[in-house]
Amino acid sequence: MSKKAKLNIPTYDDVLVAHKRIKPYIHHTPILTSEFLNNLTGAELFFKCENFQKAGVFKARGASNAVFGLSDEQAKKGVATHSSGNHGLSLSYAAGKRGIPATVVMPNTAPQAKKDAVSGYGATIVECEPSTSSREAVFAEVMASSGADFIHPYNDPRVIAGQATCAKEIFEELGEFDALVAPIGGGGMISGSCLSLSNISPKTKIYGAEPEQADDAYRSLKAGYIIADDAPVTIADGLKVPLKDLTWHFVSNFVSDILLASEQEIIDAMYLVWQRMKIIVEPSSAITLATILKNKNLFANKRVAVILTGGNVDLKKLPWM
Amino acid sequence: MSKKAKLNIPTYDDVLVAHKRIKPYIHHTPILTSEFLNNLTGAELFFKCENFQKAGVFKARGASNAVFGLSDEQAKKGVATHSSGNHGLSLSYAAGKRGIPATVVMPNTAPQAKKDAVSGYGATIVECEPSTSSREAVFAEVMASSGADFIHPYNDPRVIAGQATCAKEIFEELGEFDALVAPIGGGGMISGSCLSLSNISPKTKIYGAEPEQADDAYRSLKAGYIIADDAPVTIADGLKVPLKDLTWHFVSNFVSDILLASEQEIIDAMYLVWQRMKIIVEPSSAITLATILKNKNLFANKRVAVILTGGNVDLKKLPWM
Numbered sequence: 101m102s103k104k105a106k107l108n109i110p111t112y113d114d115v116l117v118a119h120k121r122i123k124p125y126i127h128h129t130p131i132l133t134s135e136f137l138n139n140l141t142g143a144e145l146f147f148k149c150e151n152f153q154k155a156g157v158f159k160a161r162g163a164s165n166a167v168f169g170l171s172d173e174q175a176k177k178g179v180a181t182h183s184s185g186n187h188g189l190s191l192s193y194a195a196g197k198r199g200i201p202a203t204v205v206m207p208n209t210a211p212q213a214k215k216d217a218v219s220g221y222g223a224t225i226v227e228c229e230p231s232t233s234s235r236e237a238v239f240a241e242v243m244a245s246s247g248a249d250f251i252h253p254y255n256d257p258r259v260i261a262g263q264a265t266c267a268k269e270i271f272e273e274l275g276e277f278d279a280l281v282a283p284i285g286g287g288g289m290i291s292g293s294c295l296s297l298s299n300i301s302p303k304t305k306i307y308g309a310e311p312e313q314a315d316d317a318y319r320s321l322k323a324g325y326i327i328a329d330d331a332p333v334t335i336a337d338g339l340k341v342p343l344k345d346l347t348w349h350f351v352s353n354f355v356s357d358i359l360l361a362s363e364q365e366i367i368d369a370m371y372l373v374w375q376r377m378k379i380i381v382e383p384s385s386a387i388t389l390a391t392i393l394k395n396k397n398l399f400a401n402k403r404v405a406v407i408l409t410g411g412n413v414d415l416k417k418l419p420w421m
Numbered sequence: 422m423s424k425k426a427k428l429n430i431p432t433y434d435d436v437l438v439a440h441k442r443i444k445p446y447i448h449h450t451p452i453l454t455s456e457f458l459n460n461l462t463g464a465e466l467f468f469k470c471e472n473f474q475k476a477g478v479f480k481a482r483g484a485s486n487a488v489f490g491l492s493d494e495q496a497k498k499g500v501a502t503h504s505s506g507n508h509g510l511s512l513s514y515a516a517g518k519r520g521i522p523a524t525v526v527m528p529n530t531a532p533q534a535k536k537d538a539v540s541g542y543g544a545t546i547v548e549c550e551p552s553t554s555s556r557e558a559v560f561a562e563v564m565a566s567s568g569a570d571f572i573h574p575y576n577d578p579r580v581i582a583g584q585a586t587c588a589k590e591i592f593e594e595l596g597e598f599d600a601l602v603a604p605i606g607g608g609g610m611i612s613g614s615c616l617s618l619s620n621i622s623p624k625t626k627i628y629g630a631e632p633e634q635a636d637d638a639y640r641s642l643k644a645g646y647i648i649a650d651d652a653p654v655t656i657a658d659g660l661k662v663p664l665k666d667l668t669w670h671f672v673s674n675f676v677s678d679i680l681l682a683s684e685q686e687i688i689d690a691m692y693l694v695w696q697r698m699k700i701i702v703e704p705s706s707a708i709t710l711a712t713i714l715k716n717k718n719l720f721a722n723k724r725v726a727v728i729l730t731g732g733n734v735d736l737k738k739l740p741w742m
Binding site: 127130132133135151152154156371374375377378379380381411415416418420421 | 451
């Protein structure tokens with residue numbers, strides 16, 4: 101059996117099950133429009149506000165699907181992950197909702213605010229040194245002692261099926277649309293979007309938006325195989341991680357192109373969204389608008405869904421201050 | 422004829438006409454909820470997001486109703502107002518949409534960003550000295566030379582009928598609810614809320630939220646007559662103006678109580694809304710949550726609509742920085 105054949109690829113039926121399963125635990129987020137940004141880009145933009153999602157990020161969808169899909173027996177042993185960011189927060193949220201243990205391995209250098217947020221949902225934090233070797237060693241211990249289910253931030257069919265409910269909601273609200281732009285980091289959200297749209301709206305083109313300074317998915321798509329960078333540096337801190345086999349399956353098969361933006365373009369787009377739409381988005385979300393502004397020809401006169409993935413930023417430390 | 426008999430009080434029929442008239446020019450804004458803020462207050466809160474409204478503020482409703490209700494003949498002569506704030510912006514927006522002249526008299530000390538926003542909608546700015554006497558003199562000249570229609574920021578039946586469409590939308594979406602909390606400055610939004618709810622949901626209690634440092638409406642309600650302060654100082658800069666005869670009619674007849682909050686409480690509530698709801702509200706909006714947090718007993722286990730009136734803030738100058 102080849103490696104590829106072993107991939108556990110989620111289906112659209114999994115998305116239907118996921119959507120029903122997670123409905124009580126997630127927000128059906130609104131789609132907002134901005135005449136100003138339509139005029140500026142020449143496109144008709146529909147912003148899906150996952151920054152209003154539970155835990156402030158779309159990842160609450162995938163985490164909820166994974167957590168609420170567990171058998172009672174497995175649920176008792178809990179879930180675990182390593183993440184100092186939005187996935188750790190989302191998994192803690194979902195586990196808290198089900199009332200099961202969650203352990204999040206975080207570097208001891210993580211900001212106190214992030215630790216407080218995870219603890220606030222009732223999860224246990226286990227600290228490691230800020231190195232991959234320490235994280236892996238500590239995480240292996242946690243898994244061995246707890247028997248917890250490891251929920252990967254994106255390379256997990258349950259997670260991808262959960263994220264896929266977002267594009268499903270967009271289609272249910274908008275009907276046909278020409279293109280979807282979503283940020284691409286590990287590829288969980290865009291894989292979910294591919295999964296839904298390839299089934300319900302196959303004509304819709306799907307674009308990834310990625311920082312120039314962390315353009316591994318862009319280079320992967322051009323090369324035809326996964327390229328992973330070691331610790332890229334970008335303000336879009338949700339987009340530093342590489343594609344993995346499952347997300348590569350979706351990206352390589354269904355993504356039309358990956359568009360890049362510079363750090364300053366990301367910050368400018370973020371400011372524009374805050375100022376004009378009155379909503380708080382993190383840099384990893386604002387990159388979508390940045391790439392649309394850079395590629396106006398691609399989107400002119402098109403109906404374009406834009407996924408604003410999250411809004412978790414430090415309000416006391418803004419990039420334009 | 423007594424002075425009171427001459428009041429031109431808008432009716433609910435005016436609201437129905439207004440809603441139909443302005444629909445193409447305003448956003449039907451979403452209602453957002455926050456489990457965190459529900460837990461914190463003990464109430465079930467429904468936040469009507471007028472910060473997402475055109476021009477970033479509910480006042481686009483009233484201004485659009487006034488502008489689009491003009492006869493063609495009057496429309497040609499245009500509209501005028503004096504305002505360095507949200508009403509000037511909203512009137513400019515509405516006049517721009519109809520393609521008619523708008524003149525906004527502003528003090529020469531107004532921030533460049535506000536001037537740019539008004540000019541951006543195509544309105545003409547006429548500057549005056551930052552004094553009441555200069556403003557009145559300059560404004561009189563503008564009116565005499567242009568024949569423009571003066572659209573008062575709140576003491577105008579067309580404006581109140583326009584603002585009333587907001588509470589109407591809330592009721593259409595939520596059905597019955599127990600209470601509504603809206604900021605109170607000149608009283609335009611709360612008068613509109615009174616106008617709609619006294620007709621379609623008379624059991625709903627209506628509360629005003631006002632800064633301690635600009636508590637003229639509170640004192641007016643207790644005294645039984647309008648008390649106007651001269652130039653109160655508060656961070657909630659939309660709430661400095663006094664009630665006038667038309668808004669006093671609604672406030673004195675239909676408002677259950679006016680609740681106060683300190684400057685720090687307003688800032689804390691604003692931070693909480695930004696952080697937890699991922700939306701940008703100005704201090705004049707955040708005061709609603711501040712008063713609910715201070716009066717938990719009043720709202721415990723109640724369904725409470727909260728009007729977040731606007732989101733026009735200087736993102737480079739935040740009160741918690």
